[in-house]
Amino acid sequence: MHTPLCRHAEGEPTEYAAQAARVGLTEIGFTEHAPMPGDDFDDWRMLERDLDLYIEKIDQAAVENPSVTVRKSLEIDFVPGYEEWMRDLAKRCKWDYLIVSVHYLGGKWSFDHPNHRDSWNGRDINAAWAEYYELLRQSAALGVFDIIGHCDLIKVFGDKPSADCAAMWRPFLEEVKRQDIAIEINTNGLNKPCGEMYPSPALLEMAAKIGVGLTFGSDAHRPGRVGEQFDQAIALAKRSGFTHHRRFAGGQYESVPF
Numbered sequence: 106m107h108t109p110l111c112r113h114a115e116g117e118p119t120e121y122a123a124q125a126a127r128v129g130l131t132e133i134g135f136t137e138h139a140p141m142p143g144d145d146f147d148d149w150r151m152l153e154r155d156l157d158l159y160i161e162k163i164d165q166a167a168v169e170n171p172s173v174t175v176r177k178s179l180e181i182d183f184v185p186g187y188e189e190w191m192r193d194l195a196k197r198c199k200w201d202y203l204i205v206s207v208h209y210l211g212g213k214w215s216f217d218h219p220n221h222r223d224s225w226n227g228r229d230i231n232a233a234w235a236e237y238y239e240l241l242r243q244s245a246a247l248g249v250f251d252i253i254g255h256c257d258l259i260k261v262f263g264d265k266p267s268a269d270c271a272a273m274w275r276p277f278l279e280e281v282k283r284q285d286i287a288i289e290i291n292t293n294g295l296n297k298p299c300g301e302m303y304p305s306p307a308l309l310e311m312a313a314k315i316g317v318g319l320t321f322g323s324d325a326h327r328p329g330r331v332g333e334q335f336d337q338a339i340a341l342a343k344r345s346g347f348t349h350h351r352r353f354a355g356g357q358y359e360s361v362p363f
C-alpha cells in the first residue's frame with residue numbers, strides 16, 4: 106500500500122489501516138515507492154527527506170488501529186547501476202520486508218506510466234519483455250529483496266509478445282527459488298488496461314511448480330482499495346497450485362497454509 110508521500114496516492118496510513126480492519130484483514134504492509142538519489146529522478150516517488158515522516162506515519166497508523174498488525178516496507182525500484190543505493194535503502198530502517206519492482210527499462214523508460222501509453226509506439230514488444238525479465242532476474246539475484254512486485258507489469262497496456270514467454274519466465278523464477286524469495290499476486294492489474302491481476306495464471310502455474318514463495322498485495326493507492334479482490338486472488342493462487350503464502354516480520358518469513 107502507498108501513501109500521499111509518493112505524490113500519486115491519497116489517504117493517510119491510518120485510514121488504510123482503518124479500512125483493513127473494516128474489511129477483516131488482520132495484517133497489512135506499507136510499501137511506498139522508495140526514494141531514488143536526488144529529488145528529480147521522476148515525480149512519482151517519496152523523497153529521501155520524507156523517509157522519517159513515512160516511518161512516523163506508519164507507527165501512528167499502528168497505534169491508532171490496534172486490531173491490525175502494521176508492517177513497514179518499501180517498494181524499491183530496480184535500475185541497473187543503483188545497486189549500492191538499493192543496499193543502502195535496505196539498511197535505513199528495520200524493514201519487515203522489501204519489495205523490488207521494475208518500472209524502468211533502458212534506464213529511463215517508465216514503460217507503465219499511465220500518461221505515456223504512446224511511449225510504446227515503435228517499440229519491439231519481444232525485446233521489451235526480454236529486457237524486463239532479465240532485469241527481474243537481476244533484481245532477485247541481488248539478494249536484498251524479499252518479494253518481486255507485480256512480476257508481469259510489462260503487460261500493463263495489454264501488449265503481448267509473439268516470443269515464448271515461458272523461456273523468459275523460467276530463468277527469472279529459478280533465481281527467485283534459488284534466493285528463497287517470493288512473488289506476489291497483485292490485484293491492481295484488474296484496474297489497468299490489461300484487465301487481469303499480476304501475474305498471469307500461466308506464470309503462476311510455473312512459479313508454483315518451481316516452488317517459489319507467494320504473497321498477496323492490493324497495491325492500494327487509496328484506502329478503498331485495501332484488500333480488494335483478495336478472495337479472487339486466493340482462488341487464483343489455489344488454482345495455480347500454491348498451498349501456502351508468506352508472512353513477514355523483521356525481515357524473516359513464515360509460510361502459512363491457505
Ligand SMILES: [Zn+2]
Pocket residue numbers: 107111113138326
Ligand atoms: Zn504507485
Ligand SMILES: [Zn+2]
Pocket residue numbers: 180206208254255
Ligand atoms: Zn509498482
